[in-house]
Amino acid sequence: xxxxxxxxxxxxxxxxxxxxxxxxxxxxxxxxxxxxxxxxxxxxxxxxxxxxxxxxxxxxxxxxxxxxxxxxxxxxxxxxxxxxxxxxxxxxxxxxxxxxxxxxxxxxxxxxxxxxxxxxxxxxxxxxxxxxxxxxxxxxxxxxxxxxxxxxxxxxxxxxxxxxxxxxxxxxxxxxxxxxxxxxxxxxxxxxxxxxxxxxxxxxxxxxxxxxxxxxxxxxxxxxxxxxxxxxxxxxxxxxxxxxxxxxxxxxxxxxxxxxxxxxxxxxxxxxxxxxxxxxxxxxxxxxxxxxxxxxxxxxxxxxxxxxxxxxxxxxxxxxxxxxxxxxxxxxxxxxxxxxxxxxxxxxxxxxxxxxxxxxxxxxxxxxxxxxxxxxxxxxxxxxxxxxxxxxxxxxxxxxxxxxxxxxxxxxxxxxxxxxxxxxxxxxxxxxxxxxxxxxxxxxxxxxxxxxxxxxxxxxxxxxxxxxxxxxxxxxxxxxxxxxxxxxxxxxxxxxxxxxxxxxxxxxxxxxxxxxxxxxxxxxxxxxxxxxxxxxxxxxxxxxxxxxxxxxxxxxxxxxxxxxxxxxxxxxxxxxxxxxxxxxxxxxxxxxxxxxxxxxxxxxxxxxxxxxxxxxxxxxxxxxxxxxxxxxxxxxxxxxxxxxxxxxxxxxxxxxxxxxxxxxxxxxxxxxxxxxxxxxxxxxxxxxxxxxxxxxxxxxxxxxxxxxxxxxxxxxxxxxxxxxxxxxxxxxxxxxxxxxxxxxxxxxxxxxxxxxxxxxxxxxxxxxxxxxxxxxxxxxxxxxxxxxxxxxxxxxxxxxxxxxxxxxxxxxxxxxxxxxxxxxxxxxxxxxxxxxxxxxxxxxxxxxxxxxxxxxxxxxxxxxxxxxxxxxxxxxxxxxxxxxx
Numbered sequence: 001x002x003x004x005x006x007x008x009x010x011x012x013x014x015x016x017x018x019x020x021x022x023x024x025x026x027x028x029x030x031x032x033x034x035x036x037x038x039x040x041x042x043x044x045x046x047x048x049x050x051x052x053x054x055x056x057x058x059x060x061x062x063x064x065x066x067x068x069x070x071x072x073x074x075x076x077x078x079x080x081x082x083x084x085x086x087x088x089x090x091x092x093x094x095x096x097x098x099x100x101x102x103x104x105x106x107x108x109x110x111x112x113x114x115x116x117x118x119x120x121x122x123x124x125x126x127x128x129x130x131x132x133x134x135x136x137x138x139x140x141x142x143x144x145x146x147x148x149x150x151x152x153x154x155x156x157x158x159x160x161x162x163x164x165x166x167x168x169x170x171x172x173x174x175x176x177x178x179x180x181x182x183x184x185x186x187x188x189x190x191x192x193x194x195x196x197x198x199x200x201x202x203x204x205x206x207x208x209x210x211x212x213x214x215x216x217x218x219x220x221x222x223x224x225x226x227x228x229x230x231x232x233x234x235x236x237x238x239x240x241x242x243x244x245x246x247x248x249x250x251x252x253x254x255x256x257x258x259x260x261x262x263x264x265x266x267x268x269x270x271x272x273x274x275x276x277x278x279x280x281x282x283x284x285x286x287x288x289x290x291x292x293x294x295x296x297x298x299x300x301x302x303x304x305x306x307x308x309x310x311x312x313x314x315x316x317x318x319x320x321x322x323x324x325x326x327x328x329x330x331x332x333x334x335x336x337x338x339x340x341x342x343x344x345x346x347x348x349x350x351x352x353x354x355x356x357x358x359x360x361x362x363x364x365x366x367x368x369x370x371x372x373x374x375x376x377x378x379x380x381x382x383x384x385x386x387x388x389x390x391x392x393x394x395x396x397x398x399x400x401x402x403x404x405x406x407x408x409x410x411x412x413x414x415x416x417x418x419x420x421x422x423x424x425x426x427x428x429x430x431x432x433x434x435x436x437x438x439x440x441x442x443x444x445x446x447x448x449x450x451x452x453x454x455x456x457x458x459x460x461x462x463x464x465x466x467x468x469x470x471x472x473x474x475x476x477x478x479x480x481x482x483x484x485x486x487x488x489x490x491x492x493x494x495x496x497x498x499x500x501x502x503x504x505x506x507x508x509x510x511x512x513x514x515x516x517x518x519x520x521x522x523x524x525x526x527x528x529x530x531x532x533x534x535x536x537x538x539x540x541x542x543x544x545x546x547x548x549x550x551x552x553x554x555x556x557x558x559x560x561x562x563x564x565x566x567x568x569x570x571x572x573x574x575x576x577x578x579x580x581x582x583x584x585x586x587x588x589x590x591x592x593x594x595x596x597x598x599x600x601x602x603x604x605x606x607x608x609x610x611x612x613x614x615x616x617x618x619x620x621x622x623x624x625x626x627x628x629x630x631x632x633x634x635x636x637x638x639x640x641x642x643x644x645x646x647x648x649x650x651x652x653x654x655x656x657x658x659x660x661x662x663x664x665x666x667x668x669x670x671x672x673x674x675x676x677x678x679x680x681x682x683x684x685x686x687x688x689x690x691x692x693x694x695x696x697x698x699x700x701x702x703x704x705x706x707x708x709x710x711x712x713x714x715x716x717x718x719x720x721x722x723x724x725x726x727x728x729x730x731x732x733x734x735x736x737x738x739x740x741x742x743x744x745x746x747x748x749x750x751x752x753x754x755x756x757x758x759x760x761x762x763x764x765x766x767x768x769x770x771x772x773x774x775x776x777x778x779x780x781x782x783x784x785x786x787x788x789x790x791x792x793x794x795x796x797x798x799x800x801x802x803x804x805x806x807x808x809x810x811x812x813x814x815x816x817x818x819x820x821x822x823x824x825x826x827x828x829x830x831x832x833x834x835x836x837x838x839x840x841x842x843x844x845x846x847x848x849x850x851x852x853x854x855x856x857x858x859x860x861x862x863x864x865x866x867x868x869x870x871x872x873x874x875x876x877x878x879x880x881x882x883x884x885x
Contacts, residue, residue, distance in 0.1 A: 015092050049198050053082050058089075060191045061146075061173055067166040068174045070184030073195035074347035074364065075283050076236025076276055079177040082195060083150050086175065090146055096171075097143040106153045113149075113161050136162030140172075149176040153286065155186040179283045181345035194347075197233030197361070204228055206235060210242025214249050223254040230261040232362040237276050280367040283346055291322045292339050296348055298322070299360050300368035301399035301421060303380025307357040310340050319444050319466040319490060320418060329514055329554050330591055374416065378403055389413065400425065401446070413438045423448040423469070431456045440464060448496075451475055460485040472496035484509035491515040495557065503542055508549035515555040541573040547583035556584075557594035559624075574598035585609045594624040603627050656681040667697055674704040680713050692719030698749075703730040710735070712743045719746075726752040733759050736807075737766040744794075751796055751822075756803040764802075765812040793819040798850075801827040802834075811839040820848040827855040837865060841872045854879045 060066045071079055090099045102116045114132050118125050121139045141164050166172050178184060184192045198206065207228045208215055215224035231237040245257060287293045295317050302308050314336030317323055326332045340358060343349040349358045369377060374396030383403045392412035402424040411434040418441050422428065429451040436458035443464055448471035460482040468489060470476060477499045484506030494500055495517040503518060520540055542558060581602045590612035597603040603625060607613060654677055672678065682693055693716060702708065724747055729738065735758050744765060755761060797820060802808065808831045818839050828834065840848050856862055859882045867873045
């Protein structure tokens with residue numbers, strides 16, 4: 001605060017001096033922003049959120065190529081405050097001849113904006129719109145101006161207002177604030193700045209300024225801290241609540257305020273209703289699409305601070321009927337994803353660090369719950385007793401997820417209920433038998449991650465049910481034959497770890513089914529002969545005759561959910577599965593398939609005769625195939641296969657490209673495991689396709705490939721593997737060289753390299769003699785590797801792990817002049833023949849300036865390393881870490 005006051009005093013003093021137009025050598029003071037001097041040496045982490053935003057805006061204002069700047073964020077986050085600071089800093093400054101502030105607002109129009117500008121320019125407002133436009137344009141063409149447009153709701157045609165083209169007057173700038181990133185794009189801003197919520201410390205300091213020092217007293221501080229947390233870093237909410245409590249020493253008032261803020265909605269807090277919620281309502285009203293509004297409200301069904309998986313959210317909303325005009329699940333996901341991103345761009349939802357997830361600000365969630373009629377939400381709350389009858393009566397959406405629920409009402413009366421979310425109640429062991437009898441409107445039921453052992457008979461009366469989710473119901477032993485009564489079902493999810501042993505034939509009656517995910521329980525073999533053992537020893541089978549009836553299926557997953565060391569293979573009934581594979585060929589709409597093929601001939605037959613493959617002229621966008629019974633690599637819990645991800649297990653292809661690389665342009669993640677005949681990923685034949693190979697691939701894992709001898713035979717076309725970030729090679733016994741120069745020069749994005757248990761690897765990078773000669777005589781720059789005379793620069797590699805490589809001799813034999821500008825960590829374990837780390841130095845220079853740690857399990861190996869210059873070893877010694885496993 002002292003620093004801020006000092007800065008304010010300096011600004012005032014310098015502004016006063018500039019107004020005096022002091023002459024220096026016959027010239028006026030330089031026409032440059034004073035703020036550049038004041039802020040350029042201040043560390044960003046020492047600034048408040050507002051100051052950081054202001055500094056970023058000032059940086060763009062100083063950039064001569066930036067003409068228009070957009071400032072966006074949720075209502076109440078402090079956009080107008082930032083603009084006021086910006087206005088104060090430049091008002092009277094020589095940086096601009098005039099600063100014009102216009103509050104546009106939702107009801108603003110062209111004439112309103114013109115009138116404000118005319119007042120600032122001392123122009124007559126008696127003219128017509130077009131005459132005033134001409135007058136404004138003429139006046140501004142003579143001035144270097146800064147135009148501040150606050151609270152813009154839709155695109156404004158600046159030329160129609162009279163603002164001259166910004167490139168016609170040097171240095172003119174426009175800064176606008178809006179709640180929607182979409183408006184920034186419509187206005188064609190050059191740069192956009194999002195105003196973030198406050199950090200915990202910033203929120204606390206602001207609250208103290210609003211509420212006064214009384215918040216620091218011992219009997220009130222605990223309530224004050226709780227109130228600040230509930231405000232979620234939103235400046236408007238902090239100021240409103242803090243001001244209402246200013247200098248109030250009554251503990252009861254503080255305790256009651258915190259109680260009101262912790263309610264499922266803040267409906268009892270009048271200050272929030274009157275001052276905060278109207279700001280959010282304006283953003284909500286901006287969503288002209290009614291379906292987008294419904295999706296927004298649906299997000300409030302999740303607990304506070306919950307990270308919402310976008311695919312789950314979109315699927316719920318699709319089943320509820322909020323996503324129209326789509327013909328497939330993929331179409332629904334695409335359209336729903338765009339709707340979610342639209343909410344993110346209006347700051348009603350926030351991105352999470354995890355890709356594919358969003359969350360809702362606490363205050364926004366409170367507002368949404370207040371706007372959502374018929375929503376009963378106690379998600380994330382500790383519920384000791386079942387909901388009462390009257391709470392069920394008028395509810396349309398009920399969320400009790402993650403609420404420590406143990407019991408349910410016997411027979412709740414809720415005929416209007418369409419969504420019931422009960423997932424993540426880990427103590428919920430049963431649903432009363434008549435529980436669903438009065439829920440005939442129910443469309444979505446989620447019982448995932450509960451302890452239920454069986455499904456109540458009333459469940460089969462839900463004739464309108466669209467989605468039934470039973471993921472990770474560990475104790476659920478069977479799916480009853482009555483499931484066939486759910487004729488409207490589109491999604492049946494039995495994934496994760498269930499104890500389901502078989503599918504009843506009645507699943508074939510679910511003819512509207514589009515998505516079927518089943519994770520069978522593994523058959524564990526015991527030595528005794530009791531009845532349970534006989535049942536468990538039965539092989540896995542999918543009854544024949546089911547698949548042909550499910551002609552609308554788009555996504556099908558049939559896999560073993562849990563595998564144990566007791567079982568050496570997946571115990572599928574191969575004979576029946578051959579019939580099932582034949583039945584799969586008749587499905588026309590599959591876009592995702594996770595299935596077991598008894599032998600490679602079955603897979604080949606499927607690929608040749610599948611109507612789905614023929615319909616798209618390609619493989620599926622997503623698939624996971626297991627071929628044969630000798631599966632070496634297992635996953636304890638198979639993950640949901642994400643878009644752009646493919647897994648290949650136990651195939652007999654000689655190279656990956658035999659599966660049609662031209663159809664894999666969107667592939668992002670690829671796992672190739674336990675393919676005994678795989679020799680290479682692709683060879684020189686692919687160049688005839690005249691297209692880059694796997695241009696969007698980000699992760700490539702190659703495991704248990706005993707015949708793999710190279711990643712690529714022959715050169716790759718430009719752009720191939722250009723986005724690959726991670727390469728993992730494990731147990732590739734026949735591989736001797738990891739890279740040829742021809743392939744590594746394509747890997748412009750490679751950050752992580754992991755090579756382990758490859759018993760014959762001798763060298764990481766192989767450079768042929770003629771390549772080395774050409775490098776030593778030419779200077780060449782590539783998008784991944786730069787050749788600086790005779791040095792090879794690998795720009796992006798950050799982490800290298802080399803483990804259990806008994807034959808590894810060098811990183812690159814015969815050529816060690818590398819530069820690794822981004823390399824941070826190296827791990828080397830059990831590589832006894834690697835005697836030198838010369839690739840880290842060039843002459844007396846270390847060529848990995850960002851290196852932080854060198855891990856090794858043997859200090860003896862480190863001490864025995866050979867160095868051309870002992871000074872290099874001494875300089876690297878502090879980075880060495882003895883990590884024993």
